[in-house]
Amino acid sequence: MAYRVLIVEDDPMVAMINEQYVKQNKNFTVSTICRNGEEALNFLEGNKIDLIVLDVYMPVMDGVETLKRIRDKKISSEVIMVTAANDTNTLEQTMHLGVLDYLIKPFTLERFLVALEKFLSQKETLKQNSIIDQNCIDRLMTQIGTQDKKIKPTEYPKGINKKTLSSMIEYFNENPGWHSVDMIAEKLKISIVTVRHYMNYLVQQKSIVEDINYETGGRPCMLYKKSDCQE
Template identity: 60%
Template sequence: MTYNVLIVEDDPMVAMINEQYVRKNKNFNVSGSCRNGQEAIAFLEEHKVDLVILDVFMPFMDGVETLKKIREGKFNTEVIMVTAANDTATLENTMHLGVIDYLIKPFAYERFQVALEKFAAHASALKEANVLDQNSVDNIISNTKKLSPKDYPKGIQEKTLNLILSCLECKKGWTTGDCIAETVGLSSVTIRHYMNYLVQEGQVTESINYETGGRPSMLYTLKKG
């Protein structure tokens, strides 16, 4: 399935980068690009959009106000915030309004793709849930099939695990634990703990890079097949 995306960004260069990032994912199509919230609401009134990539700081109507208008208008679309705002108040406001992810500029291409995949998993779970029961509700909320806590060892959380796996899928090759940590916003110690688990489970292959000019580093990639 292909999802239609609207990019709302007043900086032409950032808007172009966001558009390029979206187009690199075969499951997404850019339906349009708007310079402010007023244009975005007008566009949504005329076009079906599955996902809005929404900046916070814009003229005429900022991203938070635009998000409120989207919810008030009951537009059937999800929203990913993309912003330079790193204050907790903005994050809290947008989370209360139901954003599916929140990206802080400057963000890595891989982290952007993780956000797209998070939306796709959520949309797919909703589509597959013909009859709601507790399992299907858990599936929708967590974006993937939820396992009971006993299925994971201590210190392994399902949402974090899925975020790391999505990151590895975007890398499409060998990568370091530090690179994963920077992309998903977790500590290197936490990533090492999760990678050890994934290697033990046979989902990830590890190797040692001796050509660092210093201390060797571990490399990871998703196991094929």
């Protein structure tokens, strides 16, 4: 089932572009487009939305006030803020209100898709962990840019199997260079979701490094390779 996205944008052209960007990732579907914050809040009253792409500057009710109301109403949707102004005050306000990402217009398709991948990465981490422990929290915080201490190799978090982990490490030891999730999944005969989960863990451990390939002709592809500076 695709994640439901609400686009809140007063400029029809920008809203259409954002909708087309969302459609580049098959894991998401656009539920509707609202022209201002008040319209968005009315829609959210009766509709479940997983992710909101929220513009800052809009008539009737701007994005910052809309985000405050969303949090006050305990609406659990993740939010990507979008603005044309590099306004540090707005950035600080929205970060305190818990946004997933922050995009400055004009942003590229590639950068927009990175924000969607960030959403997917967090969701997959939570799905893999029925019990939220400290290791799970550490991985989630690392994914949103918080630096954290390395977990000791013997302390495997929930959802990390020693045998599967060893197979991943052996794969990269035997195959230098960059590899996509699809390549790893096919070689090891495991699911793409599982590979993503283990890549998140290994990147946090600094055993693996990641990069984004923008030259795919389609949506960007995450690539991984063995770190050159393992301890």
